Amino acid sequence: MSSQPISPQKANILVIDDTPENLNLLSAMLTEQGYKVRSVTKGSTALRGAQASPPDLILLDINMPQMNGYEVCQNLKADFRTQEIPVIFISALEDVLDKVKAFEVGGVDYITKPFQVEEVLARIENHLAIRNLQKQLQAQNTQLQQEIRDRQQAEEKFAKAFRSSPNPIAIATLAEGRFIDVNPSFLSMSGYSLEEVIGQTTAEISLWTDTEAIAYILQQLKETGALHNQEFEVCTKSGDVKTILLSVERIDLAGVQCALFIANDITERKRLENEFISLVSHELRTPLTSLMGALDILGAGQLGTLTEGGQKVLSIAITNTERLIRLVNDILDLERMKSGKINMQKNKCNAADLLAQATEAMQAMADLAQVKLQTKPFAIELWADPDRILQTLTNLLSNAIKFSEPGKTVWLSAELKNGEPQEHRTSFADTENVSQKLSSPSSQPPATLLIAVKDQGRGIPGDKLQIIFERFQQVDASDSRHKGGTGLGLAICRNIIEQHDGKIWAESTLGQGSTFYICLPITHVVSG
Ligand code: ADP
Secondary structure, eight states, rough: OOOSSSTTTOEEEEOOOSSSSHHHHHHHHHHTTTOEEEEOOOOHHHHHHHSOOOSSSSEEEESSSSSSSHHHHHHHHHHHTTTOOOOEEETTTTSSSHHHHHHHHOOEEEEEEEHHHHHHHHHHHHHHHHHHHOOOOOOOHHHHHHHHHHHHHHHHHHHHHHHOOOOEEEETTTTTOBEEEEEEHHHHOOOOOHHHHOOOOOOTOOOBTTTTHHHHHHHHHHHSSSEEEEEEEEEOOOOOEEEEEEEEEEEEEEEEEEEEEEEEEEEEHHHHHHHHHHHHHHHHHHHEEEEEEEHHHHHHTTTOOOOOOHHHHHHHHHHHHHHHHHHHHHHHHHHHHHHHOOOOOOOOEEEEHHHHHHHHHHHHHHHHOOOOEEEOOOOOOEOOHHHHHOOOOOOHHHHHHHOOOOTEEEEEEEEEESSSOOSSGOOOOOHHHHHHHHHHHTOOOOOEEEEEEOOOOOOGGGGGEEEEGGGGSSSTTTTTHHHHHOSSSHHHHOOOOOOOOOOOEEETTTTTEEEEEEEEEEOOOOOO
C-alpha cells in the first residue's frame, strides 16, 4: 500500500450504493469538492474495483440486494490490498442501522440519509486525515525498523570482525584509558583473561615497556585524531616483550569518546629480521675488508700501473665498497647499541667544543656542496659520550647539507631550556602523572640543552617525520642511490640520544626546510 500522504483534493473515493439517485447525488457533491469519485451500484463490482485500484476511502450503503454493506465491508477487511481503507457506512433513516455490527465488521463511521453536505464532508475529511497520519506512522515505522535492521547488521559485522580478527584489538575510554572491550587475539597475545583486562588501564596491567607510551598515544590522538602503524613494545602477563605495529583511532561509542587500538604482532618477524641482518652483516664484514685491502693494493700501484680508465673504474669500486662497509658498520653499530653491548663512555664535556668539532668535521662537505655552515657556540658542561654526540651532530649536519641546494645555509645552534620541550615524548608521561607533575610546586623541571640543526632544504613530509628515525627509512626510496645514505643514520642518532636520556625529533615545512632538535639533560651548569 502506498505510503504517500493523501491530499484531500486528490483523494480517491469509492461510493457504493444501489440507488442511482443517491449515487449521483453523492458523486456530484464530492466531485464538486475536488475529490476523484468512482461510483458502483453492486457490492461484488465494488470489491473487484477496490482490489484492482484501492481508493483512499469508501462510502458504503448498507441495504443492497445480493451482497449487503456489512458483507462487502467484511470482504474488504479480509483482503490485504483493501483492509486498511477507511469505510464509512451510509444508511437511510428508515433502515435499522446496527451500529455495533457496522463497527464490528470494520467500519470507521456511519452517515444517515438524507445527508447534510457539511456533515458528510467533515466526516470524510476527518477520516482521510486519520488515514494520512496512519500512513505516515506506518512509513516512519517501516523506516525505523529498516534502520534498526541495518544497525544490527552493522553491529553484527563489526562484532564478528572484532571477535575473529587475527589482529589484537582493544577499545579503551579516552578519558581514563580503561579497557572496555578486547578481542580474543588481544587476550592470546597478552596472556591475560578478559576479567583481568576489562576495567583496567594499560598502566595497571603494565602493558607498555615504555611507561610514557600511552600518554604519547593519547597526545597524538588529541592532536591528529589517529596514529598509524607505529612500533611499540608491550609486556605480556608472563613478562615476555612483544613488538607490535599499532594503529589507534578515536571513536565515539554511544557518546563516550574511546580509542580503538588495532595491533599487529611483529615479534617473530622482527626476530627473524634481526637475525638475518646480523648474519648478513657479519658474513659481509670479512670479505668486504679483504676486498677493500685488495682495492687499496691496486690503487697503490703495487701490481702495476693502471690506465686512466682503470683508475676511474677502481675509484668507482672503492666508493661503492666504502659505502657497503659503512652500511655494514652502521648495522652492527645499531645492533650492538640496541642490545646494550655498547656502553656510552660518558665524560664531562663542553657543548661548545662539540659544536665546533662537528662544524669543523663537516666544513669540507659543506664547501663542496656550496652550502654555508653557521654555528652559534654555546658553552655549557655536559655529562655525555663526546664521540657519540659528535657522531650524532655530524650525521644531522651531513643530512642537512645533503638535502640543501647550493647557496643555502645550515645553522647549528644550542640554547639552555628550563624543563623539557613541548614536543615529543617528554611531555607525554602518563596523563595522571602529568597532572601530578604539573600540580606539584616542589618539582623543579630539570634544565636541558636544546641543540638545533636547521636547514633550508627540500623539507620532510609530515607523515615521515617520525618514521625516518626507524632504520632503513628514507623519505624517498631513491635517496640512498642519489644521496649516498643508508637510512640508518637517524636510527643510530636516536639510539645514542636515548642512551643519554635525551630526545630527538624533527620539524619541517616542505620546500622550506627542516630543523632537527636534540634535547639533552644538564647535570651541572658551569656558564651560559
Ligand atoms: P641517510 O643515510 O639516508 O641519510 P638517515 O637515517 O640519516 O639516513 O635519514 C633518513 C632519511 O631521512 C633520509 O634518507 C632523508 O630521506 C630524510 N632526511 C634526513 N634528514 C633530512 C633533511 N635534513 N632534509 C630532508 N630529508 C632528510
